[in-house]
Amino acid sequence: MSPTVTTSSEANGNVSAATARAAASAASAAEASGPQSVTMAKALNTALADAMHADPSVLVFGEDVGQLGGVFRITDGLTRTFGEQRCFDTPLAESGIVGMAVGMAMNGMRPVVEMQFDAFAYPAFQQIVSHVAKMHNRTKGALKLPMVIRVPYAGGIGGVEHHCDSSESYYAHTAGLKVFTPATVADSYRMLREAIDSDDPVMFMEPKKLYWSKDMVDLEDLRSAHSANRKVGTSSEGRAAVARSGTDATLIAYGPSVPTALAAAAAAAEEGRSLEVIDVRSIVPFDDETVCASVRKTGRAVVIAEAHGFASVSSEIVARVQERCFHHLAAPIRRVTGFDVPYPAPKLEHYYLPGVDRILDAVDNLQWED
Amino acid sequence: MTISADHTAPGSAPGSAPDQAQPRPAENAVTEAVRKFGITVEDYMLPARHQIQMVDPEGRLLAEGEQGTEPGHEYPLPGDEELLAAYEQLVVGRRVNDQNSALVRQGRMAVYPSSHGQEACQVAAALCLAEGDWLFPTYRDAVAVMTRGVDPVQTMTIFRGDWHSGYDPAKHKVGIQCTPLTTQLLHAVGVAHAAKLRGEDTVVMAMCGDGATSEGDFHEALNFAAVFHLPVIFFVQNNKYAISVPLAHQSVAPSLAHKAVGYGMAGERVDGNDVVALLAVLDRAVALARGGSGPLLVEANTYRMQAHTNADDATRYRQDSEVAEWLAKDPVARMRTYLTGRGLLDDDGDSRIAAHAEAVATQLREGLGEDVPVDPQELFRHVFSEPTPQLKEQAAMLADELARDASSGEASK
Numbered sequence: 001m002s003p004t005v006t007t008s009s010e011a012n013g014n015v016s017a018a019t020a021r022a023a024a025s026a027a028s029a030a031e032a033s034g035p036q037s038v039t040m041a042k043a044l045n046t047a048l049a050d051a052m053h054a055d056p057s058v059l060v061f062g063e064d065v066g067q068l069g070g071v072f073r074i075t076d077g078l079t080r081t082f083g084e085q086r087c088f089d090t091p092l093a094e095s096g097i098v099g100m101a102v103g104m105a106m107n108g109m110r111p112v113v114e115m116q117f118d119a120f121a122y123p124a125f126q127q128i129v130s131h132v133a134k135m136h137n138r139t140k141g142a143l144k145l146p147m148v149i150r151v152p153y154a155g156g157i158g159g160v161e162h163h164c165d166s167s168e169s170y171y172a173h174t175a176g177l178k179v180f181t182p183a184t185v186a187d188s189y190r191m192l193r194e195a196i197d198s199d200d201p202v203m204f205m206e207p208k209k210l211y212w213s214k215d216m217v218d219l220e221d222l223r224s225a226h227s228a229n230r231k232v233g234t235s236s237e238g239r240a241a242v243a244r245s246g247t248d249a250t251l252i253a254y255g256p257s258v259p260t261a262l263a264a265a266a267a268a269a270e271e272g273r274s275l276e277v278i279d280v281r282s283i284v285p286f287d288d289e290t291v292c293a294s295v296r297k298t299g300r301a302v303v304i305a306e307a308h309g310f311a312s313v314s315s316e317i318v319a320r321v322q323e324r325c326f327h328h329l330a331a332p333i334r335r336v337t338g339f340d341v342p343y344p345a346p347k348l349e350h351y352y353l354p355g356v357d358r359i360l361d362a363v364d365n366l367q368w369e370d
Numbered sequence: 371m372t373i374s375a376d377h378t379a380p381g382s383a384p385g386s387a388p389d390q391a392q393p394r395p396a397e398n399a400v401t402e403a404v405r406k407f408g409i410t411v412e413d414y415m416l417p418a419r420h421q422i423q424m425v426d427p428e429g430r431l432l433a434e435g436e437q438g439t440e441p442g443h444e445y446p447l448p449g450d451e452e453l454l455a456a457y458e459q460l461v462v463g464r465r466v467n468d469q470n471s472a473l474v475r476q477g478r479m480a481v482y483p484s485s486h487g488q489e490a491c492q493v494a495a496a497l498c499l500a501e502g503d504w505l506f507p508t509y510r511d512a513v514a515v516m517t518r519g520v521d522p523v524q525t526m527t528i529f530r531g532d533w534h535s536g537y538d539p540a541k542h543k544v545g546i547q548c549t550p551l552t553t554q555l556l557h558a559v560g561v562a563h564a565a566k567l568r569g570e571d572t573v574v575m576a577m578c579g580d581g582a583t584s585e586g587d588f589h590e591a592l593n594f595a596a597v598f599h600l601p602v603i604f605f606v607q608n609n610k611y612a613i614s615v616p617l618a619h620q621s622v623a624p625s626l627a628h629k630a631v632g633y634g635m636a637g638e639r640v641d642g643n644d645v646v647a648l649l650a651v652l653d654r655a656v657a658l659a660r661g662g663s664g665p666l667l668v669e670a671n672t673y674r675m676q677a678h679t680n681a682d683d684a685t686r687y688r689q690d691s692e693v694a695e696w697l698a699k700d701p702v703a704r705m706r707t708y709l710t711g712r713g714l715l716d717d718d719g720d721s722r723i724a725a726h727a728e729a730v731a732t733q734l735r736e737g738l739g740e741d742v743p744v745d746p747q748e749l750f751r752h753v754f755s756e757p758t759p760q761l762k763e764q765a766a767m768l769a770d771e772l773a774r775d776a777s778s779g780e781a782s783k
Binding site for chain 1: 559586587590748752753759
């Protein structure tokens with residue numbers, strides 16, 4: 001279940017070159033039957049290709065996604081396979097990319113666009129907030145806007161500034177956007193397929209430090225399961241997952257923080273403490289049911305996120321859980337988040353990111369003595 | 371925007387239908403212009419030295435040599451039937467503008483950004499399109515939306531305040547009236563791009579104003595349309611003011627139409643109060659775009675006769691004398707004089723048209739005077755295709771609140 005993080009947060013100024021090298025080999029790994037060691041990059045790439053095979057209205061475009069296959073190689077081979085009309089490079093303008101996708105979605109297409117990095121998506125903010133999120137509502141449901149905006153986000157890769165923002169709260173705060181963020185290789189396939197199938201616009205937040213994480217998965221099984229689910233209209237959309245079962249306290253995490261939470265739970269187990277880990281997966285819609293069931297069971301919770309804690313997804317989770325689980329709580333809910341500072345330079349990010357020790361400290365402070 | 375609309379692409383057999391599924395090279399229109407007229411690429415893309423004007427403010431048809439045309443920038447006079455239809459829509463548009471302003475004063479509409487004085491642009495932008503084409507309007511383009519065939523009351527829903535838009539954009543092929551400036555131009559580009567990928571010959575009319583040309587999305591939309599060689603007409607109504615700020619504070623380009631060359635597309639400027647010239651230029655633009663010329667930029671030189679909206683006071687930033695000068699260039703009166711002089715319009719015809727305009731005004735008064743009950747549960751219905759659990763919770767909370775209000779209201783009776 002837990003992905004193996006193969007990339008450390010070495011200080012490395014040249015994000016693109018490093019990521020390119022690392023993911024190139026991953027994406028070119030041949031597909032065979034049965035469980036294979038697959039990277040998240042390969043699973044996402046396969047999901048895009050499968051969606052394009054399944055539906056000719058699915059288009060992929062953005063910056064460097066064509067010939068190059070994306071700076072993270074997530075779109076590797078798509079132009080070669082599907083042609084320049086289905087997967088293509090655009091001029092370097094993020095508002096243009098998203099705005100054009102809005103028009104295409106209005107006119108029968110299902111665009112999947114890539115924002116090259118989290119902080120490079122901000123020029124598209126106006127289009128996202130004023131049109132992507134609202135078109136269905138403004139037209140009283142007459143128009144649907146089936147489009148996916150893929151955002152490689154968050155840190156932990158030693159990236160220079162503007163390459164490591166956790167921007168999910170901006171989108172989660174905007175009514176009308178679904179916000180998904182996978183943490184495992186299998187989920188990245190499943191959730192991207194579901195995002196593309198969705199008739200609503202989806203912000204698909206990809207934890208870039210997990211692109212090269214590997215897991216044993218059977219892509220053919222995932223593909224068949226997706227087809228089968230579509231036929232009967234079931235989906236795991238909007239559902240959190242129990243990433244590790246436990247009884248003493250619940251760690252609630254999403255995206256890049258899930259492997260960290262799992263590592264913390266493993267360390268706690270050695271000290272005799274049983275921690276449950278919830279992988280939120282879908283920030284919007286939020287799965288109150290799964291999260292609250294866990295907290296009611298354990299009576300203690302820590303929310304973990306890389307983003308700044310102030311006015312964030314993590315603060316929303318704390319608020320929701322205490323509103324719903326107050327009488328089950330043995331201690332105030334704690335948070336381990338990024339500090340309220342601009343994302344630090346590579347040599348300082350280690351101090352900023354939620355780590356195992358900081359999570360265990362928070363767990364220690366959950367009033368066990370009572 | 372220069373060459374004949376019926377040109378064939380180099381290499382295609384004369385008389386053979388253009389294959390719309392095959393994108394033509396961007397150079398074709400340019401190559402053709404250079405070959406046919408012996409003009410340079412720059413002369414093809416730059417607007418003619420003067421704006422295109424066919425009927426002067428006094429209603430006289432100008433001699434061909436005085437219309438501002440040049441080799442490669444030539445426009446035939448539109449047919450009589452088209453001109454009469456345009457005049458009828460001009461009269462209706464003017465009546466609608468003035469009726470809506472009155473409804474705002476009476477409190478029946480929240481706000482109305484009037485296109486009084488710009489009706490020729492409104493009408494021409496809609497009439498030049500074919501059935502399958504799309505139009506992307508701004509908040510000031512309600513008359514264009516109606517001229518395109520959207521029900522008048524549905525068109526004005528946005529200003530009445532019971533919902534953001536009252537019509538289905540896909541059904542009418544009209545985008546919803548857009549307030550964030552030039553953001554709709556990119557949607558126009560996307561609609562055109564999707565149509566082109568499917569091999570459809572859709573042309574898209576993308577409207578904005580002079581102030582909007584300062585926005586980043588203006589640049590991105592024109593560049594995307596040019597790079598992807600899409601059949602989009604960017605139609606800029608230069609009405610001289612962005613609320614209070616005059617054009618000189620937005621741009622010091624020789625004209626807004628000159629911006630076209632920077633994107634590798636052709637631009638033209640036209641008298642925006644002369645519906646004859648507007649139709650001539652836009653008809654040609656649509657034909658060119660449909661034939662594979664790529665995008666085009668048309669700047670209409672017009673004037674916003676009234677304040678930005680009823681909430682604005684135009685006397686704080688412009689002189690009455692300037693307004694008076696433009697009053698003399700009125701698009702409706704000019705067209706009436708021209709058509710009457712040509713013998714195409716008589717008193718009977720004019721009365722019939724006036725009666726049509728009055729009928730539309732009555733429809734608006736009655737439709738907008740009606741109190742449409744709003745349903746608070748609608749708040750939650752159109753956020754996503756299916757309401758999320760959280761939205762269902764909030765909908766139930768509001769329903770409960772309203773039920774309690776209703777029962778306490780009953781109790782206090």
